Amino acid sequence: MTNFTRILPGFKGTYITVGGLFVLLASSMLFRGIPENMAQFNVPSEILNAPHYLDAMWWTYSHMLILGLVIGLIGILAEGVKLKVWMSRLLLMANLYYVFLDVRSSDSALGNGLYEGEASLIPAIIGSVITLLFLQLVVRDLWRGKA
Helix, strand or coil: CHHHHHHCCCHHHHHHHHHHHHHHHHHHHHHHCHHHHHHHHCCCHHHHCCHHHHHHHHHHHHHHHHHHHHHHHHHHHCCCHHHHHHHHHHHHHHHHHHHHHHHHHCCCCCCCCCCCCHHHHHHHHHHHHHHHHHHHHHHHHHHHCCC
8 A cells, every 4th residue: 555655646736736737727728718629529610609608618617717726725725634535535426427427428439429529538538537536535545444
């Protein structure tokens, strides 16, 4: 177990990394432009330019940016084993759900092809890495016997 804990980041490192990744990804989507970014998934132009779609995407990426800030701040300020253990469990479950949604919408054998092309797997891959980071914290806590 000691090699396992030496290679992977602990609570603070995981939360700051994930929070920073959320902020970076969301802000890049917002600053580069939603229609331009979503075009790589072959979303039809009439949908890309629809006010309701743009509003929904602005909400989604604004929410992701705020979540990233909150996750990073938790990583910096959280004290107490109980809070850290339960936050890691909650974020593991949330990210498992997000990965499910990303895979479901991807252009893959497991997806429905809502978003087309190889780029449609990028969110699922990034989400899987984030999920694994939270999983290793949960496994580490279970290994140490923390509730």
